[in-house]
Amino acid sequence: MMDNNPFIGAWQLVSxxxxxxxxxxxxYDMNALSSRKVITERHFTFLTxxxxxxxxxxxGTYTFDAERYTESPDMASYGAMVGQSYVxxxxxxxxxxxxxRFEGERQVEYEIWRRVG
Incomplete structure (x- = not known):
């Protein structure tokens, strides 16, 4: 993990x-969907x-380096997420x-978050 952690704070999903x-x-239909992610030194939590x-x-916990941010949920509303790593x-x-986020060569997720705190 890098010494300077740019992720700590609260984030609102933009798109x-x-x-x-x-x-x-x-x-994502942003008129219907609202999501916030809160990140501490070692943990993340999101609610949608x-x-x-x-x-x-x-x-759960997360790690990051200069190019990748990886979430490892240990609690989730979708049980299949627990124990997985999302890079x-x-x-x-x-x-x-x-x-x-990619599966092989295919992009399967793209999100933009705005810092709100």
């Missing part, structure tokens, strides 16, 4: 899209609402955090 292998890529009601959450290529531009 995103996902599509696991074999699925059509779905662009859809149409104002609970949709998903997860919490993202990231780019920080001002207060925006761009995350891209």
């Amino acid at each position: 995103g899209e996902c599509g696991e292998p074999g699925q059509t890529v779905e662009i 609402l859809k149409d104002g009601a609970f949709y998903a959450s997860a919490s 993202f290529q990231f780019q920080l531009i001002d207060d925006l955090w761009h995350n891209r």
Whole structure:
């Protein structure tokens, strides 16, 4: 882990899209979806609402280096997430955090988060 941790704080989801292998890529409807991620020195937690009601959450540990940010949930509303590692290529531009996750050569997730705290 790098000494200077640029991830610590609170982040609000701005936009995103996902599509696991074999699925059509779905662009997030930001009028219906709201998500916040809070990151401490060692842990992350996110909570997502859809149409104002609970949709998903997860919490666990993370690591990062100069190019990759990896979340390892140990609690999640979708049990299949627990014990998995989600590796993202990231780019920080001002207060925006761009995350891209790939399965092989295929991008399966792309999210942009804005620092809010």
